[in-house]
Amino acid sequence: MRHVVADPIGDRHKALTEPVFLILTSLAGKPQHGYSLLKDIEGLSEGRLRLSTGTLYGALSRLLADGWIERFAQKDTSRDKQAYRLTPLGRKGLQQELERMARLTRAAHSRMKTAEAKI
Amino acid sequence: MNRVVFELLLRLYPRGFRLEYGPEMLSVVERGLAERERLVSRLVFCAVEVCGLIGGAAAAWMGQFQNRTLGAAFAPASREVARLPEEVHEAKARADASLALMLQSIAAQEFEKARRYSAEERKQRLALDRLKEKYGLG
Numbered sequence: 272m273r274h275v276v277a278d279p280i281g282d283r284h285k286a287l288t289e290p291v292f293l294i295l296t297s298l299a300g301k302p303q304h305g306y307s308l309l310k311d312i313e314g315l316s317e318g319r320l321r322l323s324t325g326t327l328y329g330a331l332s333r334l335l336a337d338g339w340i341e342r343f344a345q346k347d348t349s350r351d352k353q354a355y356r357l358t359p360l361g362r363k364g365l366q367q368e369l370e371r372m373a374r375l376t377r378a379a380h381s382r383m384k385t386a387e388a389k390i
Numbered sequence: 391m392n393r394v395v396f397e398l399l400l401r402l403y404p405r406g407f408r409l410e411y412g413p414e415m416l417s418v419v420e421r422g423l424a425e426r427e428r429l430v431s432r433l434v435f436c437a438v439e440v441c442g443l444i445g446g447a448a449a450a451w452m453g454q455f456q457n458r459t460l461g462a463a464f465a466p467a468s469r470e471v472a473r474l475p476e477e478v479h480e481a482k483a484r485a486d487a488s489l490a491l492m493l494q495s496i497a498a499q500e501f502e503k504a505r506r507y508s509a510e511e512r513k514q515r516l517a518l519d520r521l522k523e524k525y526g527l528g
Binding site: 304305306310321322323324325326327328329330332333342353390 | 393407410411414415417418419421422439441442443445446447449450453492494496516518
């Protein structure tokens with residue numbers, strides 16, 4: 272299965288896809304099961320992104336294989352549900368992604384300002 | 391009717407993936423469908439899910455193929471898994487799935503079901519041990 276990141280711990284960290292970024296962001300708040308993840312992601316993306324079940328579980332299986340998230344049986348429910356939560360490695364990966372995005376945002380703002388100054 | 395269609399679509403996935411995530415995926419699709427009352431909304435939902443499941447199955451097969459052939463180069467975290475013979479990998483997935491279902495049943499206080507899954511898990515672990523012995527995996 273294609274991995275989300277080739278080097279999960281190192282600094283040379285590939286950009287995460289939007290579904291993976293949103294899954295990690297959703298799990299950063301609290302553990303979630305499959306359906307609540309879908310609903311939360313829809314809310315986080317302001318209704319713009321609605322993942323299909325196939326896409327969600329493809330991403331979850333890759334994140335599990337990479338050790339970024341873990342699965343556990345939720346105790347407070349009467350339904351057969353597995354919940355997912357971030358591992359410390361996943362939290363670190365999300366943090367690196369946020370820093371990468373912040374650097375890009377700063378660079379974009381800086382170039383916009385330079386371009387505006389020239390006009 | 392819908393359940394049958396989605397169960398058939400899940401059969402497109404590799405066996406290990408299906409055993410591990412199939413019941414959960416089905417439950418997510420059913421909840422999504424139950425939430426939609428209008429026919430148009432149900433149709434759109436079904437179309438998106440069908441495409442997603444077909445695409446997801448293709449990606450899962452591609453991933454399995456990559457693990458088998460290019461795993462060492464592109465999937466370092468899965469190297470050990472990729473080296474395992476297919477039937478060992480499947481037996482492990484079956485045992486893990488039974489364990490997960492047993493834990494779920496205990497959490498839901500469905501102890502009769504939990505006992506069944508526990509017996510199933512023991513059976514699968516024994517089968518896994520026999521396969522490991524066969525392949526000299528210790």
